[in-house]
Amino acid sequence: MAKYKISWSVEAEIDLTEILEFYIQRNKTVSYSKKLYLKSKKIFRQFLKIQNQVSGQIMIQLEC
Numbered sequence: 020m021a022k023y024k025i026s027w028s029v030e031a032e033i034d035l036t037e038i039l040e041f042y043i044q045r046n047k048t049v050s051y052s053k054k055l056y057l058k059s060k061k062i063f064r065q066f067l068k069i070q071n072q073v074s075g076q077i078m079i080q081l082e083c
Contacts, residue, residue: 025063035059
């Protein structure tokens with residue numbers, strides 16, 4: 020069974036950092052940014068768990 024790994028593009032990492040920094044500045048605290056980061060990390064872990072249970076390859080492209 021193939022193991023999948025999510026690799027973030029440089030642009031995606033920059034976008035995530037900017038989003039988290041925005042909420043830190045707006046809310047004057049890191050608590051919401053931390054919750055947001057942990058929630059997204061949990062979602063990606065669940066996604067990988069599901070993908071590692073199925074055969075085949077899936078390419079996902081997110082566009083704004």
